[in-house]
Amino acid sequence: MSERTADHPAIKRINHLIRRFSGAKLALEDAKSTEKEASKEASKIEAELFDALEDAGLRSVKVDGMGTYGLNDLAWASIDDRAQAMAWAEEQRPELLTLNHQQLSVLVRDSLKGDGEMPPGVTFTTSRRISWRKASK
Secondary structure (H helix, E strand, C coil): CCCCCCCCHHHHHHHHHHHHHHHHHHHHHHHHHHHHHHHHHHHHHHHHHHHHHHHCCCCEEEECCCEEEECCCCCCCCCCCHHHHHHHHHHHCHHHCCCCHHHHHHHHHHHHCCCCCCCCCCCCCCCCCCCCCCCCC
């Protein structure tokens, strides 16, 4: 193999691609940094706007040429004490206690193979199919 110098076409191409790649990666880093800063600023202004609308007793406001801005006050649950939450749900809202169908299906398949009992109140359907993996060329 011959020695390649800086003026060899392959080396020139590689150097050119390295410069382009580095430039693109640096531009991406800058864009991410700019996006992060803009996101922080937008969140700050959004909180101020929310408070201003709420203080004015407004649920929404329409601005010509801009659109309608409205309060969207949401909350998302997370469970800190599973046992306590389950006990409450059993007593107050049993519809919240849903079964995990994937895990239930595993129990059914095991039962059909003779490796366990069929869960009470559960029915099943079967699917008989052929799987095919094509041979590699």
